[in-house]
Amino acid sequence: MTTTSAADRESKGDLLQRIQERYGTLRKSERIVADFLRENAGTRLDSSITELGRTLGVSEATISRVSRALGYDGYPDMKLSLAEGTRNRANAYVNIPPEIDGSDSLVTTSDKLATLLISGLAGTQRMLDAQRLELAVEALVKARKIVFVGVGGAASICDEAAHMFIKAGFDASAYRDGYTQTIMAATLGASDVMVGISHTGTTDTVARALKLARENGATTIAITSDADSGVARAGNVSLTTWSSTQPLVPLHGDFLEGRISQLFLIDLLYVGTLFRAGARTAETLQKTGAALEKWYRRGGESA
Incomplete structure (x- = not known):
């Protein structure tokens, strides 16, 4: 041939x-x-x-x-x-997938980006460890307090995670600076959970906060693409997201597939926790939903 x-x-x-x-x-x-x-x-x-x-x-x-x-x-x-x-x-923009080209039309870019993100989700799904996932959900269900820590793009994922868990009735919060992350880690105990998110796993403040929280008896959950990183090692449970072989340049924008994979795992943990917690979370979601509906009907902040 x-x-x-x-x-x-x-x-x-x-x-x-x-x-x-x-x-x-x-x-x-x-x-x-x-x-x-x-x-x-x-x-x-x-x-x-x-x-x-x-x-x-x-x-x-x-x-x-x-x-x-x-x-x-x-x-x-x-x-x-x-x-x-x-x-x-040639792609002049760091951390943008090389498949996306500046000469493409927006429709073509949309199609390529959707395919890349779907591929990232599929890769994360393939790497899921069922036992680790169960341990993470079990810890979240029993948690007295849940603290999410991350910086940069990961901090936005932490904010979204805390928002979801709060609406379901959990005592949840998110912190994006090392100073406050350290304070929170020092106050956590055996009934608490700290979730650290870092795509590269090299975010020092997140790794140190997880390590301190773990030393104080809290359960720590790490979400990162590098299973051998400092963030991953600081977690009692480590969940791995898919990662491209494309080099990541810190401080020059976020890795697109990494961000969506992090959100996927947060949503998965949230849904799993809701189902395991049972009726109490369902009732709380109904209460918060009704309260928000009433708040919006009254004009929100202008009321």
């Missing part, structure tokens, strides 16, 4: 573009292969089709189907395209 030339491959779109256009038509097992290719675009793949299948837990036939679905002559041709990767796609 002949191998397609680089010019022919380019005329049909690079690897990332092909995955973007065809991702929705792939089967679940085929998306595992597509996710791997997208995350490793621009790198040389030395594995044989058998070795890659073993690594990803899929069959050789699945990899071959993906090759054909993406418009390649076969696995060798797809490997060459993987090595070429994103070298011709």
Whole structure:
């Protein structure tokens, strides 16, 4: 079988573009292969089709189907395209996925962004540890006080988390500065829970707050993409979000897929906690809902 030339491959779109256009038509097992290719675009793949299948837990036939679905002559041709990767796609904006190009129309950008975020959620779902999730929900259900800590983009997720848990009747709060995070960690005890959120897992204030809260007997839950990071190690329970291989540049905007994955896990913990807590949370949500409806009908702040 002949191998397609680089010019022919380019005329049909690079690897990332092909995955973007065809991702929705792939089967679940085929998306595992597509996710791997997208995350490793621009790198040389030395594995044989058998070795890659073993690594990803899929069959050789699945990899071959993906090759054909993406418009390649076969696995060798797809490997060459993987090595070429994103070298011709310049993106001046750090932390923006390389699949999104400034020359795209807004509709195209919308389609690409939706696919990327869905892929991030699917990756986070695949990495969920059922036992850890159960432990986290159990701790939240029993908590006297729940404290969420994060900085930057993660702080916004913490605010949303506290808002949801408060409406369900939990004593919940969120803090975004190291000074207050430290104070709160020092006051927590065995009946309390601190949830720390950091995409990279290297946010020192969050790691230290979790560590202090844990030393004082509180249950700590870490949400991060790096299972070996300081934030992850400071948690009694660590939940891992999906992460791209694209380098993250601190202080230059947030990693889009990481933010949506964090919110996904918070929503999952919230729903799980509601169901486990039972009638008391359902009643509280009805009360807070009725109170807010009355407040809005009276004009809110102007009342």
